[in-house]
Amino acid sequence: MQNRRDFIKQSCTLCVGLVGLGALATQLSSCAPLPVLKGESKDGIITVPIISFTEKSNVMIVRNAQLDFDIALVKNSDSDYTALLMKCTHQDNPLSLTKNGLYCASHGSAFDLKGNVTQEPALTPLKKFTTEITNSSILINTKS
Numbered sequence: 001m002q003n004r005r006d007f008i009k010q011s012c013t014l015c016v017g018l019v020g021l022g023a024l025a026t027q028l029s030s031c032a033p034l035p036v037l038k039g040e041s042k043d044g045i046i047t048v049p050i051i052s053f054t055e056k057s058n059v060m061i062v063r064n065a066q067l068d069f070d071i072a073l074v075k076n077s078d079s080d081y082t083a084l085l086m087k088c089t090h091q092d093n094p095l096s097l098t099k100n101g102l103y104c105a106s107h108g109s110a111f112d113l114k115g116n117v118t119q120e121p122a123l124t125p126l127k128k129f130t131t132e133i134t135n136s137s138i139l140i141n142t143k144s
């Protein structure tokens, strides 16, 4: 009887361990670094080559020396992109970008990839820039 009990106990421990490893692997893959592109700007327009997007990710960080905060560029479809200023609307701190949304480590606000608030204390959506598509580029208008 004791052997059977030990066997069940060891099996359950092994199962919990395997489930834990699976969850960890999933979390690590979602924490993979996102591409960061240094976008050149002219007259407030940042140009991002469309080929910068890979099959692996529909989001990237666009960095520009003229801006105090990075831009999260989201590919919604081949003809639809969203450009969000990565500045928390609660108290103006920088945001972190994941494949699923943006997060503020200061007080826990979160935003979806459309810029809508999903977790307070922030109450206002993120600043969104207009985008335009050319043959080979996405143009982000930082004056919009």
Ligand code: FES
Pocket: 088, 089, 090, 091, 092, 093, 104, 105, 106, 107, 108, 109, 121, 122
């Ligand atoms: S500054 Fe982002 S949640 Fe407060």
